[in-house]
Amino acid sequence: MDFTKISDQLLTLVTLYGTKLLLVVVTLIVGLWIIGQLVKFLSKLMNNRHVDRDVQPFLLSLFSGLLRVLLLLSVASTLGLETTSFVAIIGAAGLAVGLALQGSLSNFAGGVLILIFKPFRVGDLISAQGFTGHVDAIQIFNTILVTPDNKTIILPNGPLSTAPITNVSTRNLIRVDMTFAVGNDNDLNATRASVQKVIDACPYALKDQTHDILVNHLNDNGVAYDVRVWTKPETYWEAYYYVQENVASQFRTDGISGQKNAVLIRQA
Incomplete structure (x- = not known):
């Protein structure tokens, strides 16, 4: 070798x-x-x-x-x-x-963006993709919402991360907008005072906020009032139904005519 x-x-x-x-x-x-x-x-x-x-x-x-x-x-x-x-x-x-896996990858990327930038968190009340509810879970591919009537909505994260989202919980308060109609023969101040009694007694109305009772319009059929009550996002519906029921009752007690035609409308 x-x-x-x-x-x-x-x-x-x-x-x-x-x-x-x-x-x-x-x-x-x-x-x-x-x-x-x-x-x-x-x-x-x-x-x-x-x-x-x-x-x-x-x-x-x-x-x-x-x-x-x-x-x-x-x-x-x-x-x-x-x-x-x-x-x-x-x-x-x-x-x-x-x-x-185009759709799945889009949802995965959307889930990563949501988890990183956190436009909403678990427990927040949001409106997205035509649905409104509390966020129950943020998964890697989907976000789970629970609606006020206790339905479970599964939203894919891809569209959710690129479409507009209304996060009601960010400011920790929400305004409940309502409209009441009464007859023309009622005194404006008396009607306002009747509605104010209900707002003052409402346990869901925030005491540190200014609530509005405004004349929307007048016509031959009556007077429409815009009532705006501030509450916590989690007590939106409680405030909504409390004011609806008790305004009708308070109108009867105070002799406000036209209470049978009173209408409460939730506005987006």
Whole structure:
């Protein structure tokens, strides 16, 4: 065995590929360290944003996996390997999966955006996609609403994250708008005083807010009053029905005529 010839060949290989191998090792070590730091930063960011802890491991593993694939492609390119075919295969596979799961991926992305930016939280009263209810759960693909009549509504997160949302709970108070109609023969101040008695007695009307009793319009048939009562979002319907029932009763007690034609209208 010619050891001299073998040593010359090894020396040649080291000369040709030693620098590349060293660069590959350094790239792997530094790249993995950077990926680890980025994952830690993302984890800290999600904790500060109060992202659901059940979702965090999945997002972190997805982020880490993508970065590792990019690192391996970079290493392969450093070694002189042809990466075009690998990129093409990965791209084709990603396109096929994306097309097959287009709706699910849209809902997933929407769920991530909702969990990160929190346009609403569990327990909030919101109106979205034509439905109004309290948020019961925010899942990765869907958001669960419970309507005032105790129906469960499942809304996909994709459309929910891109469409307008009315979050009633953000300000921690909501105005209940109502309209009452009485006869023309009633004194305006007496009618206002009758309605004010009901508002003052309403346990759901906020005492630190100014409630309105305004004349909407007058005609030959009677006078319409706009009544605006401030309450908590969770007691909207309680305030609504309390005022409706007790205004009718108070009108009878105070002799306000036309109470049978009184109408209470909830306005959006």
